[in-house]
Amino acid sequence: MSGDLPVLETRRLHVGFGSTEVLKGISVRALPRRVTALIGPSGCGKSTLLRCFNRMNDHLQGFWRRGEVLLEGREVHDPGLPLEALRFQVGMVFQKANPFPLSIRENVVFGPKLAGVTSASTLEQTLQTSLQRANLWEEVKDSLGRSALQLSGGQQQRLCIARALASSPDVLLLDEPASALDPIATAKLEETVLELAEQVTILLVTHNLQQAARVAGRTAFLYLGQLVEEGETESFFSAPREKLTEEYITGRFG
Amino acid sequence: MSALRSFLAEGTAQRWLTGAAVLLSLGMILGLVLVVVEVAGSFFWPHPLVELELEDGSRLLGEIWDREPDPRAPGTQRVRIKVGNREVLGADFRWVRDASVRSRREPADAWLLERREYGNFFGFPERLESSDRRSEATSPDFAAALEDEVRAAGRLLDEDRGLRRKLDRLHAPVARLQARVNGALARGEQATALQAQLAEAQRREAEASLPLVQRLGEVHDLAGRARLIMRMAGGGEKAIVVSNIVRAVPPNALSTGARLTVYLDRWWEFLSGEPRESNTEGGIFPAIFGTALMVMLMTLAAVPLGVVTAVYLNEYARDNAFTAAVRLALANLAGVPSIVFGAFGLGFFVYTVGGGIDRLLYSDALPTPTFGTGGILWAALTLALLTLPVVVVATEEGLQSVPQAVRDGARALGATRWQTLRRVVLPYATPGILTGAILAVARAAGEVAPLMVTGVVKLAPTMPFDTTPPFLHLDRKFMHMGFHIFDVGFQSPNVEAAKPMVYATVLVLLVLVVVLNMAAILLRNRLRKRLRGAAV
Amino acid sequence: MSPLGPAHLRRSRLVDRVVAGAITTGGSLVLVAVTFLMVFLLAQCLPMLRGGDAHPERTVGASHEALAAFEDEYRERVTVLGRDGSLVTVDRAGQAAVGSLEGATPPLRQAVVSSPGDLLACEDASGALKVWSVRTAVRWGDAGRTISTEVTPTATLPGAASARILAVAGSAESPSVLLQADDGATLVSGEGAPARTLTLGAPAVAGALSHDAREAWLASASGLATFAVGDADPAAGALVATAPLGSPPTALALVLGDVTCLLGDASGMVTAWQVVSGPVAGSRVLDLAGRFPGTGPVRSIAISQRNKCFAVDRGGLVQIAHLTGRRVLVDVGSAPLDAVLVGLSRRFDGLFAVTGAGAVHRWRLDAPHPELSASVLFLPVRYEGYTKADLVWQSTGGSETNEPKLSLVPLIVGTLKGALYALLFSGPCALAAALYVSQFAPSRLRAVVKPVVELMAAVPSVVVGFLAALLVAPLVQRHIVGTLLMLIVLPAVVVGAAAVFQTLPGPWRRGLSTRSELLLIAGLLAAALVLCFTLDTAIEGALFGGDFKGWLLAAAGITYDQRNAVVVGFALGFAVIPIIFTLAEDAFSNVPPSLISASLALGATRWQAARTVAIPAASPGLFAALMNGLGRAVGETMIVLMATGNTPVLSLSPFNGMRTMAACIAVELPEAPHGGSLYRVLILTALLLFAMTFVTNTAAAVVASRLRKRFGRLAA
């Protein structure tokens, strides 16, 4: 992994479901150990694009795809790269927290166990570091056996992050992770994301522009299935190149 | 006119009518339960023995069962009295018009003898005679002595039963050979060698069973010695062999506590005992056992297949014409009359599969069928088909309660479909599966029609599970509570006397089914509550 | 990076694929099972509609002039009696054994075999009339089974020499022979009994005797007559009935059971005649019960000893037909032109014909269900002993010669009748209850009623049937007037009370909570019930002379069965109410509440909102509910089995019982021999039931799914 080669990249990606085309020739990239934000109005295809990277779209009815999706320069649909292996490498956190109806511990070690880790000490170690990286350790360390469903919404979402981190992925896909959270929980989550960005590449979907400005190093703007503009967050917000972008970030539509 | 219109528009009458329909429906089920509980609940209570002196001077002793208007003399009443003593009086019941009763009393010295044969005996004990003692009814230790003797006779009977069981076991090889010989002869084959074997086996059996047969004779002799001399209300004495007595009680002399003991004892006998007098007396244990075993076998077949089907429909299949066909098939399985399954079970399981097994493995005994006739396995499989939709529907409900987001979460972590299913979805859906299994069991426990053609019998000589290898006899016929109700209530020669027994069986079955359904309802409610609590 | 080992991953993926395959297979199994169930049932009952086949077998035989022939019961050998008195027995392979007829002086002048083939009557060269018994002897030896036909002389009868022998019958010990006479026929019997003359007015050209030789049928060229030749009148046979004939008969035979006489003529027509009651009380007449046309003169008619079939030889063309089924089962094809004799095997598994030259032609007959055909199952059939075609289910005839009557119509009608009465009661009741619970009652009531109704559905039907038969049926019988009264009085009381209630001042009315309203209705119902059953006797006395059942019989000719459709309607209704209620309640609850609130906001009362919005919107669901209830009522077994009396009568009266298809299967299938006609008919009944419920269920499912779509759109 050399310095500035993109970790995630799509080239002229077309995606659709049945007869509707959702993404219309998107070429976008996410650089290593940085947070890239994907913004755009609801329904423009942000989640669909995100799901291309860990192939979650493959399970949806009518899904089709043209163009390339690359993970560290390698096509994610490469038959030599099994779906499961890809997902060990690319973690995902959903819009709505989706902890398993298991204990906190079982939630976190779920991924490592799938990967075949059986040693109890390794699992305990992973459990602790993942929860620490997700900023949840202090809050739950005394009740790891409790059902994950009993946590608060923000805690559940950070648990989902910890769960994704436990498989030590290189990439983390976050799909509007804070949209269901209150401001305090959101702040905490953003803090977590910023800390994580030091180690993993993060692709963050959000329609909260302030959030993008706060946490993302780079920002890409999607509109009606097309990439309108992509660039360093600072210049993106201060001097958008496209008129559409300017209208969007000044809140004239969206 | 407009008054009528506004009356109709206001709708009070309509609302009340629909409300009446609700009450009527609830009243029906309530009435059913009350009647069953009333009749069955009071049947085992020791009722007072009443002695009636009639106008013609004759006397009757018995239990009053019914009172109703006398159809021949309007305005007067008559009672139905159970007089027992079948071998003397012919019929168990007598109708007595109130007007013809001169006096009525409840004698404290009247005894009720429940017997293994001929039903109940009502009378006044005179004395107890046995080989070593003689006890007058007036003596203070009479009751204790009688109880002693009854218990001793019970022990002898146990020994008798044990001896017979041993003899049966000794006879088993002979019976097997005999069946082979018969089969060979019926098929027109040579059977000389087999016949020689049979003769040898018979010789060995005779040798081994000789001491047993001798002891059996002794036991018989001993059991016949103790006799209770009873005086009947209508005059005359009757000697009752004590070994024929199951229970002897003087109901009128009993305290409430003692009555309660008798009551519970009778219930226990009913639940745990063998039937007597072609099912009209004694217990229903074989029927309970047969029902339970059949239902268990059915569960083993129906639950796995039902769960797999539900998982397939819900987790694996996409919505297409094929799954639509599967769903239609399921809907029809659920709606097809149970007797159609019975016809299929008989034609396919019994005759085709069972007949095939017989030709392959039991051809020795042909034309006497082994599996090619109704049996517990075929009945269970038939019912499994019937209850499959119940399991599928409940399991599907369980599976549908698992939020899709949770599945996505697992898949995104790199779990395969199966890992997702096994580690996340199935544990989540367990209450649903359990609900399905319970409902299936409840349905199967009450279903009778398909069993009538696939292997249920009114009286099974042997249980489908016993101590002779291979212990579980899947080819055997079995007894079933539901069929017991039909059979005793309709086919027995003495329906009137057996009716309360049937009510008791109905009560047991009803309690079983209601408890199972309540459990299912509770479980389902828990599932629904959890579904509401979880992130959807 | 994850510590993932590729081997581990490979294993997970493999397991996943295997499990997916297994689950897909298992899931498809249900479809396979249902399809198989249908196909299997169909395959089980289809063979019955096939008529039958006759497969020609090797022609064997010796050359001598044949007079008579008989076949053993196992269809192994045919014995041919020659004019020279020889008995040639040929087996399948053509091996012949030659014997001679013991005690006969050759050449024989004539010979006749009895219809079951157990007696042989001959006139030999001496002119003596002698009878032999013929029986199949089976011996078990070291080499297995040996079968032989034993022909032993049993009697010499005082026959008029050279009179034509028409028939022989009776037992081997005392056989009777029917001989042609100038004005009819003579019946001679053994043991010195006097000959009886049967006067016809013309010489008999054909005749037959019943098995016990107590009835004789004679045909002259112009008339048919039947005589009783029992012991009552030793000198002459008593004429029972006669009928004129249009054409001279060429063959005559009695169908098994000796009730029907078959007559064949030169035009090829075979007519069936039966004795029936005449117009005058006590008189008997001959009735033409059926015709079997064909081409070619009828030479002989052979009778099956197993069923009501017969074989007709029309100038060499042989057909096997069934009497009551009125159909030709098998076209055997051409028999030898010079066949002197055609016979059916005793087990109805073969056919043989013997030529004048003694050659034996044989066929294997494969007609397992001769009595069945689509028309027998569904159309009226004139059975023996019936004066007109009728729809009857009577699966066992009582005796061997009495054929089973297998019309499915009484069962189908009984099924529909039971379902109809059940729906008449349960339909309105359950729909109304669902309406109340979903539209008028607070949700607390719903939380109570729903589980209770679920429990109601769980009550085993054997319990319901038991109580219906042994508790409700006697009660209804005793209080039939009260029961009928209830149907009017209950609603009337409720409506009347509601009318009174509505005139009360507003505050009173509004003060009534649901609970007290229900209590009030319950009180009304109880009062109405008490009213019905106290007025019961009084009304019966005033209107029906104290005996409703007697009145019913006298006034309408309707009998009263204790276990009748009213009881069944009630009991089946009990089983069906929960089904209809649950589905109907779902349908009502699925009507979007916004629709109803909209209606209420426009000023409609709750009832008006229910009538104009809820009921129309839910109506497809209500239909589906009724269809499901109908399906259940049609297929319910134990309740009808116990509460109907189970008699297959064809009556729609509410006071008669019935037998339904389901109950019929339940009681008769265990006894029906596997593969037999009854078995197949019962399986067909099961299949019909399946089809009926398939239609109702599918209709309900289709309607329900439409409904779901409609509200899916509304809710969106």
Ligand SMILES: Nc1ncnc2c1ncn2[C@@H]1O[C@H](COP(=O)(O)OP(=O)(O)O)[C@@H](O)[C@H]1O
């Ligand atoms: N499974 C699917 N089938 C069909 N269309 C879909 C599916 N998922 C998403 N879409 C369509 O794709 C478009 C983009 O959806 P999505 O990526 O979820 O948007 P965003 O996340 O930007 O709000 C939407 O118009 C949506 O209707």
Ligand SMILES: [Mg+2]
């Ligand atoms: Mg989205």
